[in-house]
Every structure is written in structure tokens, then in C-alpha cells.
Amino acid sequence: NAGVTQTPKFQVLKTGQSMTLQCAQDMNHEYMSWYRQDPGMGLRLIHYSVGAGITDQGEVPNGYNVSRSTTEDFPLRLLSAAPSQTSVYFCASSYGTSGYYNEQFFGPGTRLTVL
Amino acid sequence: AQSVTQPDIHITVSEGASLELRCNYSYGATPYLFWYVQSPGQGLQLLLKYFSGDTLVQGIKGFEAEFKRSQSSFNLRKPSVHWSDAAEYFCAVGEGEYGNKLVFGAGTILRVKS
Numbered sequence: 001n002a003g004v005t006q007t008p009k010f011q012v013l014k015t016g017q018s019m020t021l022q023c024a025q026d027m028n029h030e031y032m033s034w035y036r037q038d039p040g041m042g043l044r045l046i047h048y049s050v051g052a053g054i055t056d057q058g059e060v061p062n063g064y065n066v067s068r069s070t071t072e073d074f075p076l077r078l079l080s081a082a083p084s085q086t087s088v089y090f091c092a093s094s095y096g097t098s099g100y101y102n103e104q105f106f107g108p109g110t111r112l113t114v115l
Numbered sequence: 116a117q118s119v120t121q122p123d124i125h126i127t128v129s130e131g132a133s134l135e136l137r138c139n140y141s142y143g144a145t146p147y148l149f150w151y152v153q154s155p156g157q158g159l160q161l162l163l164k165y166f167s168g169d170t171l172v173q174g175i176k177g178f179e180a181e182f183k184r185s186q187s188s189f190n191l192r193k194p195s196v197h198w199s200d201a202a203e204y205f206c207a208v209g210e211g212e213y214g215n216k217l218v219f220g221a222g223t224i225l226r227v228k229s
Contacts, residue, residue, distance in 0.1 A: 004158075031215050042119075042205055042219030043159075050215075058216065090158060094215055102147065102166075102214050106158040 002026050004107035006091050012113045013081040021076040021110050023091030031094045032074040033104070036060065036087040043090060049074055081114045088112070117142045117208050121220035128196050129228045136191040136223050138206030147214030148189045149207040150180055153222075159205065165189065166214060176200070201227045 007022045025032065033048035035058075045058030049068040063085060065077040074093075078085060088111050092104040120139045128134050140146060147166045151159040163174025170182040180191045189206060203222045210216040 033215070033217075035217075035219075040124075040221055042207075042221045043217070044219070045216055048216060059218075092159075092217075096213075102209060103161055103164060104215070104217065106151075106160075108158045 004091055004093055004105050006089075006107040006110050008110060009108070010111050012115065013078075014115050015082060017081050019078050019081065021078075021089055021091075021112070023074045023076065023107060024072050025074075025091075025093040025105070026072065027093065027095070027105070028071060029093035029105075030071070030096045031102075031104075032068065033058070033092050034064070034066065034074070034076045035090045035092065036085075037090060037109075038087050046076065046089075078112075081112075083114045086112060086114045117146075117210055117218045119206050119208050119218055119220035121204075121206055121223050123223045124221070125224045125226065127226040127228060130198050131195050134191075134193045134196045134200070134225070136204050136206075136225070138189045138191065138220060139187050140189065140206070140208045141187065142208055145184075147209030148180075148182060149209065149217065150174065150178070150189075150191050151205045151207060152176075153203045153205065155202070162191070162204075166209075196225075196227055198227045198229060201225055 004025045034046040035043040037043045047066040049055045091107040094104045118141045149164045150162040165172045205222045206220040207217040
């Protein structure tokens with residue numbers, strides 16, 4: 001099992017550019033989510049999905065879009081990058097929506113800089 | 116909305132000494148509680164979790180945590196710290212029906228003196 005994989009590891013964008021951060025898991029997990037990590041703020045939830053075709057907003061969704069067409073993949077799209085989106089982005093997944101199985105597995109992260 | 120407070124931004128302990136990292140949360144019902152560790156440049160690894168039952172939970176790498184409802188706390192402990200424990204530690208509360216939506220504290224950076 002590769003677990004949760006994220007690409008790219010690093011990315012530099014100019015203000016206004018768009019891009020997609022990729023996330024994939026091979027554990028057949030129902031639940032997937034995106035967090036951003038900023039110094040002194042911990043991680044904050046951007047969007048999440050409880051299964052293919054179902055997504056919802058987290059705490060800080062503005063400026064980001066997601067879709068979930070397959071169980072394995074959960075891409076995060078930045079529509080028009082802004083310097084405030086400079087952050088480290090983590091994708092996570094968990095087996096299901098049962099309390100016992102809600103341990104979340106995190107990917108290695110994507111470090112994004114917006115100039 | 117729920118919140119998680121980790122009062123200590125940095126903690127330095129000597130190798131072999133005991134460790135306690137503090138975590139306080141605000142939540143109305145019995146919470147799902149987690150401690151994660153993050154080594155520099157790495158993702159997060161789950162140390163332990165609590166969602167019901169025994170209030171003292173054991174985790175990986177010799178860590179344990181105690182849930183105290185009266186104090187709204189979930190402090191992480193280790194009796195003897197190793198140099199490899201130097202990392203950033205995050206406490207989190209799980210929101211939503213099954214606790215999947217994590218609300219994180221700001222983190223505590225642990226430094227270990229040799």
C-alpha cells in the first residue's frame with residue numbers, strides 16, 4: 001500500500017494562476033479531506049468528502065474547489081491563486097464514517113508558495 | 116464551534132526526563148480526541164485517540180494521554196523522553212457525527228536536550 005500520496009511536493013505560483021493539487025489513496029477509504037497548515041495555527045479543514053460524488057465545505061473553503069469522482073482521488077483546485085494561499089496542504093483519508101474507524105491517515109504534504 | 120488550546124508553543128526537556136503536553140478543548144458532548152506528531156517536513160502520524168471507555172489511553176512510541184471531562188483536558192504524557200521525540204505535537208478534536216472533521220490546536224514544538 002502506498003497510503004495517501006500527494007503531488008506535487010512543492011509548487012510556486014504567481015498571483016492569479018490556477019492549479020490542482022492531487023491526492024490519491026489506495027486503502028479504499030470512504031472519507032477524504034484537505035487541510036492547510038499555517039505557522040501558529042495548526043491545521044484547518046478546507047473541504048471534505050464522505051464518498052464518491054459527495055463533498056462539503058470545511059472551515060476555510062474560500063478560493064478552493066473540490067470534486068470526488070472516484071473513491072481513490074480527491075483533487076483540490078485553486079481557481080485564482082492569492083498570496084494568502086501560501087501554505088502547506090495536507091490530504092487525509094479514513095476508512096469510514098464509523099467512530100471506531102475514524103483514524104485519519106495523512107499524506108506527506110504539498111508546500112505551495114504564491115508570489 | 117469547537118476549539119482546541121495548546122498553551123505551550125515550545126517545550127524543552129532533557130533526554131530521559133518526563134514529558135507532559137497540555138491540551139484543553141471546548142465541546143458540548145463527549146468528544147473524539149486525538150494526538151498527532153509531525154516530524155520536520157513530514158506528514159502527521161497518529162499517536163493515540165480517545166472516543167469512549169477508559170479515560171487513560173495508550174499510544175505508540177510509549178505515549179499515553181488522559182481524558183479528564185471535568186477539566187476539558189486531554190494531556191499527553193511520556194515517562195522518559197528520547198532525542199527522537201523532538202517534533203511538533205498537535206491535539207485535535209473530531210467534529211461531526213463520527214468525528215472525522217478535525218479541529219486542531221496550534222501545536223507544541225518539543226525540543227530534547229542531550
